[in-house]
Amino acid sequence: MHKLVPKSGCFLFGFCLLAAGAVFAQGVPLPIEMLPLGKDIGISSGQTVTPAYEGWYEDGDGMIALSFGYYNRNTEEVLEIPAGAENRIIGAPDGDPDQGQPTRFEVDRHWGVFTVKVPPGFGEPVIWRLENQGKTFDIRANLNTDYIIDAIAGDANGNFPPRIRFAEDADWGHGPAGVTAGPLETQVGVPLALTAWVEDRGEVNPLFAQFLGGGSGKPPVTVAWFKQQGSGDVIFSETSVRVAGAGGAANTSVTCGEPGLYLLRARVTEFTGPAMAGHAQCCWTNGFVKVNVSE
Numbered sequence: 001m002h003k004l005v006p007k008s009g010c011f012l013f014g015f016c017l018l019a020a021g022a023v024f025a026q027g028v029p030l031p032i033e034m035l036p037l038g039k040d041i042g043i044s045s046g047q048t049v050t051p052a053y054e055g056w057y058e059d060g061d062g063m064i065a066l067s068f069g070y071y072n073r074n075t076e077e078v079l080e081i082p083a084g085a086e087n088r089i090i091g092a093p094d095g096d097p098d099q100g101q102p103t104r105f106e107v108d109r110h111w112g113v114f115t116v117k118v119p120p121g122f123g124e125p126v127i128w129r130l131e132n133q134g135k136t137f138d139i140r141a142n143l144n145t146d147y148i149i150d151a152i153a154g155d156a157n158g159n160f161p162p163r164i165r166f167a168e169d170a171d172w173g174h175g176p177a178g179v180t181a182g183p184l185e186t187q188v189g190v191p192l193a194l195t196a197w198v199e200d201r202g203e204v205n206p207l208f209a210q211f212l213g214g215g216s217g218k219p220p221v222t223v224a225w226f227k228q229q230g231s232g233d234v235i236f237s238e239t240s241v242r243v244a245g246a247g248g249a250a251n252t253s254v255t256c257g258e259p260g261l262y263l264l265r266a267r268v269t270e271f272t273g274p275a276m277a278g279h280a281q282c283c284w285t286n287g288f289v290k291v292n293v294s295e
Helices: 208-211 274-278
Strands: 050-059 064-072 087-090 108-118 125-132 135-140 163-164 179-187 192-201 219-227 233-237 242-243 249-258 260-269 285-295
Touching: 050 135, 108 125, 108 285, 163 260, 163 285, 192 208, 192 219, 192 260, 192 285, 208 219, 219 249, 242 249, 249 260
Parallel strands: 179 285
Antiparallel strands: 050 064, 064 108, 087 125, 125 135, 163 192, 192 249, 219 242, 219 260, 233 249, 260 285
16 A cells, blocks of 8 residues: 555546656656556556555464555566565565565556565564666555554454465465465476365345345355466466355466476455455455476
8 A cells, every 4th residue: 555645646446547747746747656556658568566565464373464565557568576686575574585475567556465474563674675677666564553454354344355275174364464375296387286265254235246146145256366476487277266255166277387486376356356445455365375396
């Protein structure tokens, strides 16, 4: 959630698409990165990817989860920025600069794609540094009460994020931190079957449910798969699967093009989706799968 707000602009359901140089602060053009969801309209590549801090919440393990997302301003260019000097977390409690942050950046805004866990009372700054297109961006987490993600514990309508797990007898995960499974083993070019069990615990307005084909029950949820980290290309047999809100399994397979350790992300969304929910994060959940790929 960016706290950088332009002096003027156009907003519609939280979106603001502004041409570079069109917005001024006291007569001085603002850099496009200073504008919430600002971008050079009509440019498909060459624009920056900036990190975003979404907020924090108390996770079930007694730790505090700091949620981060990103915004790729391009309409076509997907950037690959390996974990390292140009893509690192500074100040994590364990000192590891790789906290599962994405190395592949799809176009558009993506909310809460990973979290950094810190103990209560942790006072050191946690920063995601991202370098691309000749620029360096730092986004700093904070534990200010304005950034509490209270919807993780249920929003005003009693709606909770959906849940996910990768084995029928495994623990459930919910929210941006979700749950992590693996590592699974496969080989280059060999499809690996993946199954995510999901369910939606939330209450849904009956009018919305009926409008969206859910009748008097819960509308279906959607499981979408992404490459979070990895050196090679990945191909999912199914990139998006719909599952009954009452619960069920989403099946896909993944084929990796190079050896190495990969991190895959499964995002489970209710009918509102992450774009409509924004930083509230009431309506979607992450699940992560580690995959070790050999020759």
